[in-house]
Amino acid sequence: xxxxxxxxxxxxxxxxxxxxxxxxxxxxxxxxxxxxxxxxxxxxxxxxxxxxxxxxxxxxxxxxxxxxxxxxxxxxxxxxxxxxxxxxxxxxxxxxxxxxxxxxxxxxxxxxxxxxxxxxxxxxxxxxxxxxxxxxxxxxxxxxxxxxxxxxxxxxxxxxxxxxxxxxxxxxxxxxxxxxxxxxxxxxxxxxxxxxxxxxxxxxxxxxxxxxxxxxxxxxxxxxxxxxxxxxxxxxxxxxxxxxxxxxxxxxxxxxxxxxxxxxxxxxxxxxxxxxxxxxxxxxxxxxxxxxxxxxxxxxxxxxxxxxxxxxxxxxxxxxxxxxxxxxxxxxxxxxxxxxxxxxxxxxxxxxxxxxxxxxxxxxxxxxxxxxxxxxxxxxxxxxxxxxxxxxxxxxxxxxxx
Amino acid sequence: xxxxxxxxxxxxxxxxxxxxxxxxxxxxxxxxxxxxxxxxxxxxxxxxxxxxxxxxxxxxxxxxxxxxxxxxxxxxxxxxxxxxxxxxxxxxxxxxxxxxxxxxxxxxxxxxxxxxxxxxxxxxxxxxxxxxxxxxxxxxxxxxxxxxxxxxxxxxxxxxxxxxxxxxxxxxxxxxxxxxxxxxxxxxxxxxxxxxxxxxxxxxxxxxxxxxxxxxxxxxxxxxxxxxxxxxxxxxxxxxxxxxxxxxxxxxxxxxxxxxxxxxxxxxxxxxxxxxxxxxxxxxxxxxxxxxxxxxxxxxxxxxxxxxxxxxxxxxxxxxxxxxxxxxxxxxxxxxxxxxxxxxxxxxxxxxxxxxxxxxxxxxxxxxxxxxxxxxxxxxxxxxxxxxxxxxxxxxxxxxxx
Numbered sequence: 001x002x003x004x005x006x007x008x009x010x011x012x013x014x015x016x017x018x019x020x021x022x023x024x025x026x027x028x029x030x031x032x033x034x035x036x037x038x039x040x041x042x043x044x045x046x047x048x049x050x051x052x053x054x055x056x057x058x059x060x061x062x063x064x065x066x067x068x069x070x071x072x073x074x075x076x077x078x079x080x081x082x083x084x085x086x087x088x089x090x091x092x093x094x095x096x097x098x099x100x101x102x103x104x105x106x107x108x109x110x111x112x113x114x115x116x117x118x119x120x121x122x123x124x125x126x127x128x129x130x131x132x133x134x135x136x137x138x139x140x141x142x143x144x145x146x147x148x149x150x151x152x153x154x155x156x157x158x159x160x161x162x163x164x165x166x167x168x169x170x171x172x173x174x175x176x177x178x179x180x181x182x183x184x185x186x187x188x189x190x191x192x193x194x195x196x197x198x199x200x201x202x203x204x205x206x207x208x209x210x211x212x213x214x215x216x217x218x219x220x221x222x223x224x225x226x227x228x229x230x231x232x233x234x235x236x237x238x239x240x241x242x243x244x245x246x247x248x249x250x251x252x253x254x255x256x257x258x259x260x261x262x263x264x265x266x267x268x269x270x271x272x273x274x275x276x277x278x279x280x281x282x283x284x285x286x287x288x289x290x291x292x293x294x295x296x297x298x299x300x301x302x303x304x305x306x307x308x309x310x311x312x313x314x315x316x317x318x319x320x321x322x323x324x325x326x327x328x329x330x331x332x333x334x335x336x337x338x339x340x341x342x343x344x345x346x347x348x349x350x351x352x353x354x355x356x357x358x359x360x361x362x363x364x365x366x367x368x369x370x371x372x373x374x375x376x377x378x379x380x381x382x383x384x385x386x387x388x389x390x391x392x393x394x395x396x397x398x399x400x401x402x
Numbered sequence: 403x404x405x406x407x408x409x410x411x412x413x414x415x416x417x418x419x420x421x422x423x424x425x426x427x428x429x430x431x432x433x434x435x436x437x438x439x440x441x442x443x444x445x446x447x448x449x450x451x452x453x454x455x456x457x458x459x460x461x462x463x464x465x466x467x468x469x470x471x472x473x474x475x476x477x478x479x480x481x482x483x484x485x486x487x488x489x490x491x492x493x494x495x496x497x498x499x500x501x502x503x504x505x506x507x508x509x510x511x512x513x514x515x516x517x518x519x520x521x522x523x524x525x526x527x528x529x530x531x532x533x534x535x536x537x538x539x540x541x542x543x544x545x546x547x548x549x550x551x552x553x554x555x556x557x558x559x560x561x562x563x564x565x566x567x568x569x570x571x572x573x574x575x576x577x578x579x580x581x582x583x584x585x586x587x588x589x590x591x592x593x594x595x596x597x598x599x600x601x602x603x604x605x606x607x608x609x610x611x612x613x614x615x616x617x618x619x620x621x622x623x624x625x626x627x628x629x630x631x632x633x634x635x636x637x638x639x640x641x642x643x644x645x646x647x648x649x650x651x652x653x654x655x656x657x658x659x660x661x662x663x664x665x666x667x668x669x670x671x672x673x674x675x676x677x678x679x680x681x682x683x684x685x686x687x688x689x690x691x692x693x694x695x696x697x698x699x700x701x702x703x704x705x706x707x708x709x710x711x712x713x714x715x716x717x718x719x720x721x722x723x724x725x726x727x728x729x730x731x732x733x734x735x736x737x738x739x740x741x742x743x744x745x746x747x748x749x750x751x752x753x754x755x756x757x758x759x760x761x762x763x764x765x766x767x768x769x770x771x772x773x774x775x776x777x778x779x780x781x782x783x784x785x786x787x788x789x790x791x792x793x794x795x796x797x798x799x800x801x802x803x804x
Contacts, residue, residue, distance in 0.1 A: 001636065001637050001661075001663070002608055002610060002636075002637065002638060002663075003608050004608070005663060008518060008576055008577075008610065009517060009518065009667060010516065010517060010518055010519050010520045010523075010542070011520050012516065012520070012671075013516065013517050013518075013667050013670060013671060016670050016671065016674065017670070038471070040470060040471060041470075043465075043466035043467075043469065043470055044466075046465055046466060046469040046470075048461050048462070048465035048469070051461060051469070052457075052458060052461045052462070055454075055457050055458075055461070056454060056457075056458070059450050059453060059454045059457070060450070060454070063445075063448055063450035064445035064446075064448060065445075065652075066652050067445065067448040067450070067453070067650035067651070067652035067653070068442060068443075068445055068448075068650070068651055068652055069440070069442060069646075069651040069652070070652065103505060103675075103676040103679075104676060104677065106674075106675070106676050106677045107675060107676040110674055110675050110676065114412065114414065114415065115411060115412060115415050116410060116411065116412055116415075117412050118412045118413050118414070121412075132674075132677070135673070135674050136674050139671070139674045140412070174410055175410075206404055206405050206406075208404060208410065234403065234404075235403050235404065236404060244471075248469035248470070248682070249469070249470055249471040250467075250468050250469035250470055250471070250472065250680055250681040250682040251469070251680060251682060252676065252678070252679065252680040259403075261403070261404075261407060265411060265415050268415060268418050268419070269414075269415060269418065269541070271537070272418065272508075272512055272534075272537050272538050272541045273505075273508070273509060273512050273675065274505040274506060274508050274509040274512065274654065275506065275508045275534070276654070277505075277654065278652055278653060278654040278680060278683060279652040280650070280652040280653060280683060281680060281682060281683065
């Protein structure tokens with residue numbers, strides 16, 4: 001063996017831990033467990049036959065292109081389809097030059113980190129915030145500052161205060177990271193006024209906004225709030241999108257969308273990171289849009305996840321003891337449960353696993369190590385019956401611990 | 403627009419340039435050009451029908467798994483197939499726990515950089531060396547030191563001298579980067595004795611070896627030289643492999659192979675980089691191996707590229723003026739051409755493009771900015787006729803410039 005291997009690792013990797021969620025997911029793969037832990041879509045909704053048709057068409061008519069190296073920016077056909085969808089659904093004034101394809105939105109987060117962050121730089125995130133974002137940004141040595149949320153999303157005044165405080169400390173804020181719709185993990189959607197207020201703060205401090213938007217189309221009820229990408233008229237917003245929740249995570253297709261001045265840098269770092277994404281899966285996805293399958297399938301997904309959310313909300317209402325509260329998300333894949341202040345969800349997790357039910361401890365989403373009495377619960381993956389049964393089991397464990 | 407955007411970019415990205423090769427590739431996409439520039443496989447050899455069968459099988463029998471999130475380590479089935487192949491062909495004593503799947507070998511290079519390199523660290527490379535490796539390592543702020551090649555590969559004594567010199571300067575060497583077989587760009591294969599000598603130097607200085615091995619199976623003639631991964635009995639070697647040259651670049655499948663102590667760190671950074679690679683393409687590739695298609699197809703690839711190499715060597719012999727020399731690679735995809743010392747291949751490139759023939763200037767593969775009179779020529783992508791005609795055109799331009 002190599003001697004003293006630790007001395008050869010980079011400073012970055014020495015400070016990194018394996019993702020708690022990914023490691024939890026392994027634990028929860030045991031037989032018979034009801035897992036609310038991952039952010040996994042329901043595989044019963046994967047459009048296997050339509051994808052099979054699209055694949056056959058792509059291989060037989062464009063095999064040489066699909067199996068060859070592609071542009072770092074991504075397949076032109078897919079970028080056009082995505083741009084068309086955003087123009088139609090969101091009214092965005094964009095085209096394929098505003099989109100770069102990434103290996104799902106996790107690579108989008110990582111490349112954004114690589115483009116902006118040096119050691120000691122500061123990122124403004126919500127408290128709590130998506131762990132994949134926090135981990136990607138931290139891996140570049142950035143400091144993550146958490147801004148509290150209220151029922152309308154990240155507090156604009158708290159954000160402004162935190163930025164001012166950080167500047168006063170002589171530190172450099174590089175961007176604001178947000179999940180405006182059905183926030184992961186808190187399930188909150190930012191209202192329009194809050195979005196405008198946050199944008200104003202971004203303009204005032206000259207800071208880009210990273211709008212992480214993987215679930216936006218998965219809305220069950222309520223009114224869609226205009227995207228940051230749409231409200232912003234000055235080119236401050238980079239939106240990250242993904243097909244993982246609305247088509248198939250196994251395709252690993254995401255994108256970064258915004259002003260070409262940002263995308264040009266993202267392309268530069270993507271060249272180093274992996275040269276290009278798979279033309280094969282991109283062209284299949286493009287064909288899937290072209291055939292109108294996407295527009296049809298998203299309706300099925302919304303209907304199915306709405307029923308699952310409702311079943312889970314009903315079960316929480318029925319089984320949970322007093323003192324436990326939870327969010328009522330208008331879309332997305334997650335509920336956030338708040339236990340009484342003195343309870344620790346990590347202790348709860350261990351007992352829950354014994355009862356064959358799993359979730360993610362909320363603490364990991366809090367960059368300030370708070371939120372020990374919270375838990376993230378996914379409702380998209382398990383069946384309705386398991387959603388109800390899992391909540392029942394959880395409620396029993398919680399009652400025992402109270 | 404954001405004011406003074408340059409002040410927001412990371413130090414890393416400010417120092418990065420877009421890959422010369424990727425940008426050249428765009429230039430060479432003009433109609434009618436004969437391009438020897440990329441490292442592209444011949445699309446006529448893509449096994450479209452066999453892949454189509456494998457895809458249909460995977461979707462219809464394992465659709466739920468193929469379209470879902472997968473393990474960060476990569477699909478177990480594919481890792482087993484790759485391990486089996488290495489055991490059978492190379493006699494390696496490995497299994498699936500020695501393999502992590504990456505987005506082709508470029509991500510392997512990038513993740514290796516991320517695991518080992520901090521700003522100011524030093525990487526030992528050959529002079530010349532693969533640009534994708536140099537760029538990935540440089541992007542972490544590492545200094546690349548070039549060690550001269552002779553006809554048997556990187557000089558072992560020059561390597562030892564360079565490591566000693568670097569240590570004397572108070573700098574930290576982190577690893578030795580090598581392409582032992584049909585080196586890109588120089589086409590040289592390292593002989594067994596040289597491999598043993600380099601291994602001894604790695605042991606002496608306690609340095610990992612990165613064995614970049616994307617073409618190893620593409621051998622036309624001569625005797626295979628035992629892999630570093632096989633010669634090394636102490637766990638110092640990380641081998642990077644890829645299906646890009648032996649199946650399809652469009653699948654973006656590569657791997658890192660070695661001791662789990664390294665792979666564990668690679669998995670940690672891959673979680674942050676993109677969570678996991680596409681289960682869909684990995685499972686198709688696994689099925690492609692399982693059905694025996696891979697073993698059959700590689701024979702076709704070797705036969706076809708041997709004919710193309712021979713045609714190009716013949717044309718060089720026939721058309722090139724005196725004073726021009728070139729390598730005679732026993733495998734791989736590239737020839738390296740050395741022009742008379744006073745000639746500059748960048749000036750040649752501009753004139754060649756006017757004559758509708760393209761290559762990569764050899765200078766970009768030299769971390770010390772030397773090699774201005776060299777050029778890398780790919781023989782796998784163009785037809786035999788174009789290989790001959792392209793060399794004829796190049797020889798004309800060279801004669802005019804002499």
